[in-house]
Amino acid sequence: MEKRYDIAIIGSGPAGLSTAINAKVRKKEIILFGSEDISSKIAKAHGINNYLGMYGKSGEEMASAFRHHIDEMEIRITPEKVTNIMPVDDYYAILTKNGMYYEAASVILASGISFGKAIPGEKEFLGKGVSYCATCDAMFYRGKVATVIGYNKSEEEEADFLTQVAEKVYYIPMYTDEVNVNEKVEVIQDKVLEIRGDQKVTELVLRNHVLTTDGVFILRESVAADSLIPGLEIEDNHVKVDRLMKTNLNGCFAAGDIVGKPYQYSKAAGEGNIAALSAVSYLDARRRAVV
Numbered sequence: 001m002e003k004r005y006d007i008a009i010i011g012s013g014p015a016g017l018s019t020a021i022n023a024k025v026r027k028k029e030i031i032l033f034g035s036e037d038i039s040s041k042i043a044k045a046h047g048i049n050n051y052l053g054m055y056g057k058s059g060e061e062m063a064s065a066f067r068h069h070i071d072e073m074e075i076r077i078t079p080e081k082v083t084n085i086m087p088v089d090d091y092y093a094i095l096t097k098n099g100m101y102y103e104a105a106s107v108i109l110a111s112g113i114s115f116g117k118a119i120p121g122e123k124e125f126l127g128k129g130v131s132y133c134a135t136c137d138a139m140f141y142r143g144k145v146a147t148v149i150g151y152n153k154s155e156e157e158e159a160d161f162l163t164q165v166a167e168k169v170y171y172i173p174m175y176t177d178e179v180n181v182n183e184k185v186e187v188i189q190d191k192v193l194e195i196r197g198d199q200k201v202t203e204l205v206l207r208n209h210v211l212t213t214d215g216v217f218i219l220r221e222s223v224a225a226d227s228l229i230p231g232l233e234i235e236d237n238h239v240k241v242d243r244l245m246k247t248n249l250n251g252c253f254a255a256g257d258i259v260g261k262p263y264q265y266s267k268a269a270g271e272g273n274i275a276a277l278s279a280v281s282y283l284d285a286r287r288r289a290v291v
Contacts, residue, residue, distance in 0.1 A: 003029070004091060004103040004104065004105060005029045005030060005031045005102065005103070005104040005105070006023070006028040006029045006030065006104065006105050006106065006279075006283055007019075007023050007028050007029075007030045007031075007104060007105070007106050007107070007108060007276075007279050007283070008030070008031050008033070008085075008092065008094055008102060008104035008106070008107045008108070009023070009030060009031070009032045009033065009034075009107075009108045009110060010033050010034075010082050010085075010107065010108065010109050010110060010111045010228075011033070011034055011109070011110035011111035011112060011256065011258075012032060012033070012034020012035055012038055012039060012077050013034075013038075013039040013041065013042065013110065013112055013256060013257075013265075013268060014039075014042075014066070014256065014265045014266075014268040014269040014272065015110035015255040015256025015257070015258075015268035015269065015271055015272035015275070016032060016034055016108075016110035016111075016255075016256070016272060017032075017038070017066055017069070017070060017075075017269075017272070018255075018268070018269040018270070018271075018272030018273050018276070019108050019110055019255060019272040019273070019275050019276045019279075020032045020070065020075050020276075021069065021070070021073060021075065021276075022272070022273050022276035022277060022280075023276045023279065023280060024073055024075055026276075026280045028279075028280060028283065030075075031078055031102060031104065032075060032076070032077050032078060033077075033078050033079075033080055033081075033082050033094075033096070034077045034078075034079070035077070035079060036077055036079045037063070038063045038066050038067055038077075039063065041059075041112070042059045042062055042063045042066075042265070043059050043060055043063045045058065045059030045062070047059075048061075048062050048265070050264065050265075050266065051265050051266050052266065062265075080096035080097060080098050080100060081096060081097040081098075081133075082094055082095070082096055082097075082111075082223070082228065083095055083096060083097050083132050083133040083136060083223060083228075084132075084133075084136075084228065085107060085228055085229045086229075086230070087229070087230075087231070087249060087250075087251075087252075090105070090251075090286075091103050091104060091105050091251075092104050092105075092106070092107045092251065092252070094107075095133075095136065097133050097135055097136065098135060099135055099136055105251065105283060105286070106251040106252070106253070106279045106282055106283060107229075107251065107252045107253070108245075108252075108253045108254065108255060108272075108275045108276070108279055109225055109228070109229075109239060109247075109252070109253070109254040109255070109258055110254070110255050110256045110258065110268075110272060110275070111223075111225075111228075111258055112256060112257045112258060113237075113238070113257040113258055113263070118224065119149075119192055119193075119194065119195055119218065120193070120194040120195065121194050121195030121196060121197070121201075122195055122218060123226075123227065124195075125195055125197055125200070125201050125216075126227060128197070128199065128200045128201065129195075129197060129200045129201025129202075129214065129215045129216060130195060130201060130215070130216050130217075130218065131215065131216075131217050131218075132217070132218055132219065132220075132223050132227065133217070134146075134148060134158035134159070134161055134162050134217045134219070135158065135161060137215075137217075138161060138162055138164075138165050138166070139165065140215070141162065141165060141166045141214060141215050142165045142166070143165075143166070143167050144166055144167055144168075144214040144215065145166065145167060145168040145169075145170075145211075145212065145213045145214050145215075146162050146166040146168070146169050146170070146213065146214065146215045146216075146217065147169070147170040147171075147172065147204050147211055147213040147215065147216050147217070148162065148169065148170065148171045148172065148216075148217045148219060149172045149174060149192055149216065149217065149218050149219065150171060150172070150173050150174060150175070150219050151174045151175065151219060151220045152175060152219070152220075153173075153175060153177045153179075155219040156171070156179065156180060156181045158217065158219055159171040159181050159182070159185045160181055160182040160185065162185075162217075163182050163184040163185060168186070169184065169185045169186070170185070170186050170187075170188055170204075170211055170213065171185045171186070171187050171188070172187075172188050172189075172190065172192060172206070173187065173189065174192075188206065188209060188211075190206040190207055190208050190209055191206060191207040192204065192205075192206055193205045193206060193207060195216055200214075201213065201214065201215055201216055202214075204216055225239045225254070225258055226239075229249065229252065231248075231249060232247060232248070232249060232252070233247065233248040236260070238258060238259050238260040239254040239258050239259050240259075241253070241254050241255075241259050243274075244274060244278040245259070245271055245274050245275035245278050246278060251279075251282055253275040253278055253279050253282075254275065255268065255271035255272045255274065255275040256268035256271055256272065259271065
């Protein structure tokens with residue numbers, strides 16, 4: 001880590017990009033985590049009819065317009081998946097899937113909604129055998145049994161990586177594409193039902209199998225918000241915010257699909273604007289209090 005940023009923005013969809021644009025205009029040092037292709041959900045959209053100024057545009061055209069905007073403002077996307085955010089005194093410590101570490105005085109969550117329903121036992125055993133990052137936590141499974149539940153084909157690399165340290169690696173794909181993993185990985189096509197254990201994970205229950213395992217890595221496209229930041233208040237499966245996009249955690253804001261319906265681009269962009277202004281006000285007020 002070279003410096004502490006003013007604002008860390010998690011997500012590069014309309015909410016995240018709107019946040020980044022408005023924070024940059026107000027001269028804040030930002031880091032924007034997301035996808036280099038802006039958003040796969042936008043790119044796959046067939047047509048846009050309800051976003052002001054974009055009538056009849058395809059998702060690819062919208063993504064291209066967004067890209068042009070941030071490029072002109074010299075806003076760079078950091079293509080790393082954030083796996084953990086920890087409040088530390090007056091800042092937030094941010095860890096990514098690649099093992100990188102960052103610090104920011106405030107955080108704006110704009111990562112969209114995680115549609116993957118929590119597995120029974122997932123939250124209970126988080127940090128006790130359940131993890132969202134194999135690269136980060138592989139060292140704890142040296143000579144042990146590890147199981148990877150992959151929701152995207154790209155997660156096959158994580159299973160391959162684990163074979164370098166674990167004695168045994170199971171891989172359970174949650175997608176229909178052909179699986180291509182290291183021969184040391186045992187692929188099991190089955191439905192995940194429950195994670196069990198006592199003080200730590202000991203079993204993963206599937207419809208047709210019961211796997212004895214020391215750890216379960218659940219690799220979704222995005223981590224559920226309440227698993228990402230401890231203590232974050234959730235309401236109806238969304239991050240609870242007020243009209244200024246403030247969460248219950250000081251210096252933490254949220255915008256877009258992650259805070260609730262309707263799941264629309266225009267609503268997300270507007271909330272991103274508000275979240276940026278709120279974060280800027282928070283930082284400015286904190287600076288004045290120190291002077």
